Amino acid sequence: MKFRKLSAAFLVSLLHAPQLVAAALNATETDTQLVISNDRLYAAVQKKGGAIVKLTLDGTNLLGSPSGSTGIGPYLDCYCTPKGFWTPGSVKPSYKLFKGKDAKGKDYGGIVMSDTYTETGQVLEQYWFLRDGETGLHTFSRVAYHNEEQPFLRNLQELRTLFRPNNDMWTHLLTNKKQYAPLPGKEAKEKQVVVQDATWYMGNTPNDPYVKQEADYFTKYTFQDNWRDLDAYGLFADGSKTEDGDAYGAWLVMNTKDTYFGGPLHSDLVVDGILYNYISSNHHGDQTPNITNGFDRTFGPQYFHFNKFPKETDILEAQADAAQYADPEWNADFYDSIAKHVPNYVPTKGRGKFEVKVDLPKGAKNAIAVLAQSGVDFQDNVFDTKAYQYWANLDESGRATIPRVKSGTYRLTVYADNIFGQYTQDKIKVKAGKTEKKNIRWKEESAGKEVWRIGTPDKTSGEYRHGFEPDTSKPLQPEQYRIYWANWDFVKDFPDGVNFKVGESDVGKDLNYVHWSVFGGRGNYPRPEEYVGNGDVNNWTIAFDLKESQFKHKKQATFTVQLAGAKTAAGNTDIYNASEPHSNLKYTVNINGKDLEPWVIPYHQSSSCAVRSSVSCYNIAHKFEFDAKLLKKGENEIILSLPFNGTNYEPAILPNSVYVQYDALRLEID
Secondary structure (H helix, E strand, O other), X not given: OOOOOOOHHHHHHHHHHHHHHHOOOEEEEOOOEEEEEOOOEEEEEEOOOOEEEEEEEOOEEOOEOOEOOEOEEEEEEEEEEOOEEEOOOOOOOEEEEEEEEOOXXXXXXXXXXXXXXXXXXXXXXXXXXXXXXXOEEEXXXXXXXXXXXXXXXXXXXXXXXXXXXXXXXXXXXXXXXXXXXXXXXXXXXXXXXXXEOOEEEOOOOOOOHHHHHOOOEEEHHHHOEEOOOOOEEEEEEOOOOOOOOOEEEEEEEOXXXXXXXXXXXXXXXXXXXXXXXXXXXXXXXXXXXXXXXXXXXXXXXEEEXXXXXXXXXXXXXXXXXXXXXXXXXXXXXXXXXXXXXXXXXXXXXXXXXXXXXXXXXXXXXXXXXXXXXXXXXXXXXXXXXXXXXXXEEOOOOOEEEEEEEEOEEEEEEEEEEOOOOOEEEEEEEEOOOOEXXXXXXXXXXXXXXXXXXXXXXXXXXXXXXXXXXXXXXXXXXXXXXXXXXXXXXHHHHOOOOEEXXXXXXXXXXXOEOOEEOOEOOOOOOOOOOOEOOOOOOOEEEEEEEEOHHHHOOOOEEEEEEEEEEEEOOOOOOOOXXXXXXXXXXXXXXXXXXXXXXXXXXXXXXXXXXXXXXOOXXXXXXXXXXXXXXXXXXXXXXXXEEOOOOOEOOOOOOOOOEOEEEEEEEEEEEO
16 A cells, blocks of 8 residues: 655644644534533533533533533522522523633633523623633623612622532542542432531441541531632542543632622632532621612632543642632733623723731731721621722731732721731722832730730631641541531530639630530530520630739729620621510620620621631620729639520521630730
8 A cells, every 4th residue: 555755844734733623712602502612621501591511621521410400510699689599591591602812812712691580680690711721711700780669679698600510520529728528428428417507417327438537527618718818629539430530620719809708707618519609698797798779790700620630649739730820910811801791890901009018016927918998897898899809918027919909999907816906097099000009017906014815816716625626536637616516515525614714724625616605406416405504604704813013003904805706696697686685695794793884796797607617707806994993913703704595596407506706805904
């Protein structure tokens, strides 16, 4: 058989042919679907339903078969209508297909789904973009409401995108580099026992990988996290259940955080078998914006990254591949190129830079600078729905740079571990194309000479018993607070209640990470009967010794209570209920037998925190000022009191008790 001699030019073209084929990016539409794909990633949006129903990486189906609300995603849904939940794409969706080249000459394709809730006229839109050479989807979500006849609709209680697979390939879930575990297996889920809302006892299958390695209980809240340093989280397939034997990852990359709410203290669900991008929610008591006439906000971009590795690849290696993109400057040129397709997106020309140098108080660690809505605590930055948020950790010299700040007016907040209070300055103006520089000196707040402090001011209750302490009974040693709260029996741990002696007791053993009013009962699987006690649950005693010289001829003493979270009868709702006596929660301090004026913690600062596996929720603080004459030589006592048997009605399977979680306590005398 003879072969025609091939020219050098033709040979070169053959060498380059696969690359040319690989460069092809497709954006196509049929009567039923819209598809964006490149040589590695394929995503198809079903017109009926408005969700991605097929997603493949190198031919491997990452979603499985669609079935109801599973086997689909990323897709958008919300708890934002008068009736509650709504999944756009279910009414009368419209679609647009985009295809173009970005500023660097890279091809991209995009899909937008837009749907209108008929009863109210509110519009929800979901955007998906794919670039050539990438194995991920750039997503934006938009909420718009224009209705003069009904100017107030409701709050944006939940807005989220979900990647919700319906197959067996995924073996692990990961929150961050410390918190990851195997997914519970089929038998464990079949034999699980409901113990609380979204929480199950799985100890009936002791050989299940999750039970053996992580915990006897599974709750989606075990894998929640704080937004501050969160970079990439998701699902991992170790290759043991994939058809090709390779390992895969599905990750949500937080490359931008400026369109979320609540600042760096915000925390939420991230992954539990479903991979979430929780854009807005009040799970841990944070504020949510009201949807009023004229509301129009686009959230994002966030990046769903999908990757593939040889079998036996470590989960942390797969996560690191995704986390490299958690940078607001990554792909900024691309986002500028597609800004014409995305309403409200602020391109580079509308952004500036902020540089700050802080003279920090002595002992400050882990300091951070936050820019958010001017005039309010950054935890409440929902009132101006056009305002964005930014933060950066300060280096050891107190410096930080925040790039790509939307032009506008901000409040600067600085806080740090070991320091009571925080620094704030309003009316910080950042101009487009400019760098705003600030040099500030922060002095720790003081109300006199510090006598003692308990705990570390770090906006968490993690230093106390069952907080950050690892559970050494399991190989993965998760932090104890992440495990279902009832696993830690307060009555057994503190049979005589909490009695703490300053200078002698250990905060990690002798103070609990939660101060309950009642323990046991509803939502408590190991202790189904309520233990109200005789004052040994709702009252905590702090004892301390004083010399006469420490208070003699002094006028005022100040006792500071910083809380990492407080649950009143309002739970997470921010709704006042007159039928609940503890909607506004009275917290009382007694000094040597004398009750001080109670601190009334308002319903709108309540957060369901510990029962949702957190040690840091909506932070609040109060200063109890009293006459120094109440102090005495020798041993003194401060009693910290919640209402005896303080409970509320809970429609879900959750504990009834009100509770608080301490950040830190301090006594000063002036």
